[in-house]
Amino acid sequence: MARLLGVDIPNNKRVEYALRYIYGIGPVRAKLICKEAGIPEEMRAQELNEEHINKIMTVIADNQFKLEGDLRREIMSNLKRLSAIKSYRGLRHMRGLPVRGQRTSTNARTRKGKRKTVGVGQKA
Structure with a gap:
C-alpha cells in the first residue's frame, strides 16, 4: 500500500x-x-x-x-473567524443549522440531526 x-x-x-x-x-x-x-x-x-x-x-x-493538514487548518480558521465576528454564516455554523439559505421548517435533517419530539408535559 x-x-x-x-x-x-x-x-x-x-x-x-x-x-x-x-x-x-x-x-x-x-x-x-x-x-x-x-x-x-x-x-x-x-x-x-x-x-x-x-x-x-x-x-x-x-x-x-494545499492538502491534508494545511487545508483542514485553513478551513477551520475560516470557520472560527466567521464565528468570532458573529456573522450570520458563523452563527449558523455554531448552531449546527444550514448555512446557505436552505429551508429548515421541513428537511435539513443532515445538519439538525435526528428529530427531537417535543410533547406536552404531565402535571404532577
Whole structure:
C-alpha cells in the first residue's frame, strides 16, 4: 500500500481514483497530477514505484496545492473567524443549522440531526 502525504492509498484502484483519498484532491486535480507526472490512465496504485511516487510529489509541490493538514487548518480558521465576528454564516455554523439559505421548517435533517419530539408535559 503506497503512502502519500501520510495517507494510505488503496492498491487495487487506478491511480487517478486512489489519489482522491488524499484530502484536497478531487477528480480534476487527480487527473491533472496523473497527466503532469506522466502516469498512464490504466495504471493501478499497486504498480507505482518510488520514481512514480516522487514524480507525483514534485507535481504537488510545483503546483503548491494545499492538502491534508494545511487545508483542514485553513478551513477551520475560516470557520472560527466567521464565528468570532458573529456573522450570520458563523452563527449558523455554531448552531449546527444550514448555512446557505436552505429551508429548515421541513428537511435539513443532515445538519439538525435526528428529530427531537417535543410533547406536552404531565402535571404532577
